[in-house]
Amino acid sequence: MLKVSGVHTFYGAIEALKGIDLEIGSGxxxxxxxxxxxxxxxxxxxxxxxxRARQGRVIFEGEDITDLPTHEIVRRGIAQSPxxxxxxxxxxxxxxxxxxxxxxxxxxxxxxxxxxxxxFPRLKERIHQRAGTMSGGEQxxxxxxxxxxSQPRLLLLDEPSLGLAPLIVKQIFQVIKAINxxxxxxxxxxxxxxxHALKLAHRGYVMVNGRITMTGSGAQLLAxxxxxxxxxxxxx
Amino acid sequence: xxxxxxxxxxAAPTNRAVDWxxxxxxxxxxxxxxxxxxxxxxxxxxxxxxTGLGIEARPDEVIASxxxxxxxxxGLGLIRQNLxxxxxxxxxxxxxxxxxxxxxxxxxxxxxxxxxxxxxxRAAITLTTGRSKLSQAERDRRMDRVAVQVQHATKYIxxxxxxGAAILPLTPIADRQILDIGILxxxxxxxxxxxxxxxxxxxxxxxxxxxxxxxxxxxYALLAHYFGLSFWVCLPLxxxxxxxxxxLLGFPVLRLRGDYFAIVTLGFGEIIRIILVNWxxxxxxxxxxxxxxxxxxxxxxxFTRTPTEGMAAFxxxxxxxxxxxxxxxxxxxLILALALVVNLFTLRVRKLPLGRAWEALRExxxxxxxxxxxxxxMKLAAFAIAAMFGGFAGSFFATRQGFISPExxxxxxxxxxxxxxxxxxxxSQIGVVVATLLVIGLPEAFRELADYRMLAFGMGMxxxxxxxxxxxLAHRDPTILLHGGRKPQSAGAAR
Numbered sequence: 137m138l139k140v141s142g143v144h145t146f147y148g149a150i151e152a153l154k155g156i157d158l159e160i161g162s163g164x165x166x167x168x169x170x171x172x173x174x175x176x177x178x179x180x181x182x183x184x185x186x187x188r189a190r191q192g193r194v195i196f197e198g199e200d201i202t203d204l205p206t207h208e209i210v211r212r213g214i215a216q217s218p219x220x221x222x223x224x225x226x227x228x229x230x231x232x233x234x235x236x237x238x239x240x241x242x243x244x245x246x247x248x249x250x251x252x253x254x255x256f257p258r259l260k261e262r263i264h265q266r267a268g269t270m271s272g273g274e275q276x277x278x279x280x281x282x283x284x285x286s287q288p289r290l291l292l293l294d295e296p297s298l299g300l301a302p303l304i305v306k307q308i309f310q311v312i313k314a315i316n317x318x319x320x321x322x323x324x325x326x327x328x329x330x331x332h333a334l335k336l337a338h339r340g341y342v343m344v345n346g347r348i349t350m351t352g353s354g355a356q357l358l359a360x361x362x363x364x365x366x367x368x369x370x371x372x
Numbered sequence: 373x374x375x376x377x378x379x380x381x382x383a384a385p386t387n388r389a390v391d392w393x394x395x396x397x398x399x400x401x402x403x404x405x406x407x408x409x410x411x412x413x414x415x416x417x418x419x420x421x422x423t424g425l426g427i428e429a430r431p432d433e434v435i436a437s438x439x440x441x442x443x444x445x446x447g448l449g450l451i452r453q454n455l456x457x458x459x460x461x462x463x464x465x466x467x468x469x470x471x472x473x474x475x476x477x478x479x480x481x482x483x484x485x486x487x488x489x490x491x492x493x494r495a496a497i498t499l500t501t502g503r504s505k506l507s508q509a510e511r512d513r514r515m516d517r518v519a520v521q522v523q524h525a526t527k528y529i530x531x532x533x534x535x536g537a538a539i540l541p542l543t544p545i546a547d548r549q550i551l552d553i554g555i556l557x558x559x560x561x562x563x564x565x566x567x568x569x570x571x572x573x574x575x576x577x578x579x580x581x582x583x584x585x586x587x588x589x590x591x592y593a594l595l596a597h598y599f600g601l602s603f604w605v606c607l608p609l610x611x612x613x614x615x616x617x618x619x620l621l622g623f624p625v626l627r628l629r630g631d632y633f634a635i636v637t638l639g640f641g642e643i644i645r646i647i648l649v650n651w652x653x654x655x656x657x658x659x660x661x662x663x664x665x666x667x668x669x670x671x672x673x674x675f676t677r678t679p680t681e682g683m684a685a686f687x688x689x690x691x692x693x694x695x696x697x698x699x700x701x702x703x704x705x706l707i708l709a710l711a712l713v714v715n716l717f718t719l720r721v722r723k724l725p726l727g728r729a730w731e732a733l734r735e736x737x738x739x740x741x742x743x744x745x746x747x748x749x750m751k752l753a754a755f756a757i758a759a760m761f762g763g764f765a766g767s768f769f770a771t772r773q774g775f776i777s778p779e780x781x782x783x784x785x786x787x788x789x790x791x792x793x794x795x796x797x798x799x800s801q802i803g804v805v806v807a808t809l810l811v812i813g814l815p816e817a818f819r820e821l822a823d824y825r826m827l828a829f830g831m832g833m834x835x836x837x838x839x840x841x842x843x844x845l846a847h848r849d850p851t852i853l854l855h856g857g858r859k860p861q862s863a864g865a866a867r
Contacts, residue, residue: 184741184742186738186741205746206741206742207741207744207745207746207747210741210742210743210744211744215742215743216742218738218739218742222736222738222739222742223736223739224731224732224735224736224739225735226735226848227731227732227735227848227850228850230850230852230853231728231850231851231852234728234852235728235729235732235740235743236743238725238729238743238744238745239743239744264850264853282743286743286744
């Protein structure tokens, strides 16, 4: 579905991604784990065209999207729940969701809304509340819900567990699993919470300093002594 | 305030905790600061003498202001020390004195009334809440509640205000002066609503809005001057030219953000003005353009006593007595209609994908892009539409004045329009009206204060920004409700 080959991304003179190769198959959950500053978020943002890859190609469903502007990429069926959630704080929850449906097929708003509110009953309770006044977990649900409103085929999640209580993290990951199983949604997730991310994922990648150093199925990576030493032990 | 300290102490003998030396020292300190400030600002005045510029001292004013500051500070200090009731009475009395008794100057009257009023208010708050001062958060919440109520009451206020504005020229109080002020206010309301699209909805800080106003005004003046086109032909043309200039400006600057964007728009405003000043052959340079034709009654009738060939006279057409006021009334309705068009557009567009995309851009640009909003196109649209409304207002300005020069389009105009939008609360339509009444209306109303009105204006701005940093009526209602009357539309058109 998505194929990334030899992608280099720079911030000015600093090379943040040093040749990334990665593949995501249709219907998969793929997790990318790595330490702070490894370039995980940069990769996710590069997929959306901002910042743009200086070298290499990003192919989505056979189409080269490397040089498309962000809004065009989104229209191809890739939705992102960005780092730091970035919901619209002064708008109501419903308005936020409505903003998510900008690129959706006309007339799909009601059904998509229904679906998202079933996934996140909390959002239904808060539907007219100003989004900025909600808790972090609710805001994260809103960010994911908003991304889902555009009826994407590929969902990109940037650290969905960041700063949330363990119980909420569990809920969020359950929903991600449900979206994947019920709607056959392909999910590409960047996480620091390696344990949850790998447990959920069909496949995983490990990123160190802008390079992919390891890949395998979720279970394989979870069992790998190096991964355990670097990302799991002592963490939980 | 005029509150001698012995009366205050006599009024509250039961309270022994009053720290008189401390309070007096505090008030004395405030008076000293007032002395330092008023001595150069109020105490000295330059006057024109035949021999050259001279300086005149004004000790009376200085003494009066120092005494007033001293008493005011004393009042505040006493409020804090459980003497709110007597202070309230005295402050009210002093406001009353200022209102009723003859005063040597208008300024003294204003200071007495306003100062007494504010102190009385503080005292009253203390009496009801038990504290002399509300915390910032509490004050915010209170003001927010008021703002919400006003916003909700807009449903009723707006039609009343519009009808009031519409029948004003028919009432007997409508003389030339009132109508002129009405036209001035409506012009600024229209400009405020226009700029609100860029600043309030799309969140782009535009410091050069007056450029589009100038483009509109000069478009009409030049088209009329060189081609003899009538106002009704030029109005849409001027709007289009202004929109075009908005797009031209928009292309290079829209990749800039925040401060950088503001600086470039500031520069653009100046560029337009400097071109107008220097392109002497075409624009008349600093001399401006005079003899700009007045608008006709929709191309049918003229407002002169003896109309030109092929035109009817307005008063004959409607069988009225000739009056030079007819044209003013017509102008008034014209600007009222134009302003309402801008308002209706904004109210409508907020519910459409275009307006929602603007609001999303204002809230978070990166998130907007990741939701598939084409940032460049949306910003260009906001710029072009706001510029078009600015152009309409400019044409109106040109035809009303009959004379324009680059001096009418300086940065201060942009600043005033922006101040109206920001003070009113960005994105709030009714806020623009309230702020216009304050910013344009008050200085007009206090014209008799002469030099002091700008001082009062500045103070008003500072107070509003201290109390309501987000603007007077910065409350935003959601544009859609679940299972509400309106079905949310799908947002396909925001592409």
